[in-house]
Amino acid sequence: MRRDVLLFGPAARMVGRDRITLEARGPTVRDVLAEIAARHPELAPTMGAARLAVNHALATPDTTIGPDDEVALIALLGGG
Amino acid sequence: MRRDVLLFGPAARMVGRDRITLEARGPTVRDVLAEIAARHPELAPTMGAARLAVNHALATPDTTIGPDDEVALIALLGGG
């Protein structure tokens, strides 16, 4: 299934876009994170601590993502 | 030698005066603290942590107090 993943801050600058589209091997957060790392080696240094937000909440690796869910990469935060 | 010792806050309330006069056995801070404890049993619970200021500076037990030095009991502090 093709999905959009929103990017912010340094990750968006590294990729040069604020949204990427990709086809993951499975429906879980873990699958999507693996696909992001595979497709975007420029993000590799940040993927170790990266998480996904699904519908505006941090999701665990086993969370299954539905077809209409909003997905965002949560990495390289900098509040404060 | 007779000396005045200034009292403040709870210690002054316990004794009922803001100045006591006493004759210590020797000239050191230790001697004066011992004499305060002996003469004013109402201060006994506070004397364990009590110190003396000599001329507005905290003094060690071995400090010798001169005849014109200003002496104050520093106990039961409550700043802040």
Added chain:
Amino acid sequence: MSRVRVQIVDGPLPREPSSFADARSDADEEVGSRIRFEGIVRGTEGGRTLAAIEYEIYEPMASRQLEAIAREESARDGVRSIEAVHSRGRVAVGEISFTCEVRSRHRAEGIAAISAFIERMKLDAAIWKNPIFAGGR
């Protein structure tokens, strides 16, 4: 009993005491300690001269996270209120991008709550810094 308020505001923040308490007297007689933290944009980042930071905020996720953290930290014994405000968009060097104010019975729980709030925000909240260097990015 503790109160919580979280706000995202466009641009730099004013330097003002909390709106929970008026200027001279705290209406809550249990409050013995007020602690306010202000985060300010520094003039350099990694050795380069900054003009500003542009804060990018993913809403409503960020507000929900800050509210949840504030609610959890305000459950500490003695904490009476937590108020946090974060800038969105451009904040110039020297200006305030974040404030957090904690009112509590004693100082110790206030310091613990404000420290934990800030650490958790930096770790989890969907807020990003985009540095704008002097003379263009």
Added chain:
Amino acid sequence: MSRVRVQIVDGPLPREPSSFADARSDADEEVGSRIRFEGIVRGTEGGRTLAAIEYEIYEPMASRQLEAIAREESARDGVRSIEAVHSRGRVAVGEISFTCEVRSRHRAEGIAAISAFIERMKLDAAIWKNPIFAGGR
């Protein structure tokens, strides 16, 4: 480079930001953190209802001590300024009796300095509290 200011003031303190920095922008570009602590007179002491606290201060000893502590704590790496003000005389319940403000590069050293300043003041400074209970002492 760090600046220090200590003041003893009659009666309750106003709730105002430090005079080291103007309202909106910090002139020192190294400052990323401002922390302000306000100590407020609580409404009860040992279970009894308070009307006020009368602070007794032994001068110039107390000012000298606060200045020495501020100078020592401001020597911490990253600390840019420490400003402390303490009330003398009567401060009613809900009013501010003490403020301390620390400006620093990062939050961590600011929190360490403000905590250490307050702890050392409480341990050593020649300042005493005389509680004034509601309906006379």
